Amino acid sequence: MTQANSRIITVYNHKGGVGKTLIAATLCFLAELNRIQTLAVAMDRQGDLIRWLTRGKTISRDDLYEISDYLLAVYSPNSYPGRLRYPLIVVDQSPAWEDAERVQPDLCIVPVDCIDAIINFMSAREWISISSSGVGVYFVLNNADVGGKRDLAFIKKTLARQRIVEVWDGNIPHSGVFRRAYNRKVPVWEASYAEQSTVPEEAILDLCSSILARVGFRVTKRPGLG
Numbered sequence: 467m468t469q470a471n472s473r474i475i476t477v478y479n480h481k482g483g484v485g486k487t488l489i490a491a492t493l494c495f496l497a498e499l500n501r502i503q504t505l506a507v508a509m510d511r512q513g514d515l516i517r518w519l520t521r522g523k524t525i526s527r528d529d530l531y532e533i534s535d536y537l538l539a540v541y542s543p544n545s546y547p548g549r550l551r552y553p554l555i556v557v558d559q560s561p562a563w564e565d566a567e568r569v570q571p572d573l574c575i576v577p578v579d580c581i582d583a584i585i586n587f588m589s590a591r592e593w594i595s596i597s598s599s600g601v602g603v604y605f606v607l608n609n610a611d612v613g614g615k616r617d618l619a620f621i622k623k624t625l626a627r628q629r630i631v632e633v634w635d636g637n638i639p640h641s642g643v644f645r646r647a648y649n650r651k652v653p654v655w656e657a658s659y660a661e662q663s664t665v666p667e668e669a670i671l672d673l674c675s676s677i678l679a680r681v682g683f684r685v686t687k688r689p690g691l692g
Contacts, residue, residue, distance in 0.1 A: 478559040485608035505552035515558040641666035
């Protein structure tokens with residue numbers, strides 16, 4: 467398989483704590499569920515994506531981890547293992563946009579958690595490179611509070627004239643279930659609280675289904691919640 471045959475999604479923000487690893491892990495778990503051959507790459511030095519996917523194993527640089535017949539993972543901080551070819555490649559990106567440029571993704575997912583975050587992101591020096599790179603950028607509002615709809619409307623208005631940018635028409639509410647899933651090292655649907663609303667879990671599954679569809683993969687199987 468050549469690089470041209472791979473579809474590459476990178477999840478990027480120059481700041482931490484905005485939901486990069488949550489989105490990357492859910493993309494990988496959902497693709498695996500749908501039998502999409504997927505390579506997960508952790509370029510972030512923390513390596514949280516690989517720990518999540520391997521259910522908490524001790525990880526080493528450049529080691530390959532076979533999660534299942536459909537999911538392979540590699541911890542490769544600040545470098546992209548271009549020798550590896552898979553139909554779908556999901557990258558938990560390091561904070562340096564230069565690393566993302568070396569990956570040459572088909573789609574760059576940028577999670578932000580409030581209005582101030584989008585303003586700060588677009589004022590960062592990386593934005594000049596991002597906006598001129600030609601890479602499709604998909605902004606996602608994560609950890610939305612009661613002002614989620616207002617923030618989403620602001621983000622859409624702010625980015626309306628950015629040619630390469632789109633905004634996901636939804637938001638992911640703040641939820642303790644995501645931290646629970648990370649702590650247990652399981653997909654979000656396996657950490658769902660049966661007695662509580664599953665709106666946050668449904669939201670991130672909607673997002674990841676949308677992202678996979680954008681790069682040409684059809685999601686036909688969706689996990690039950692609760």
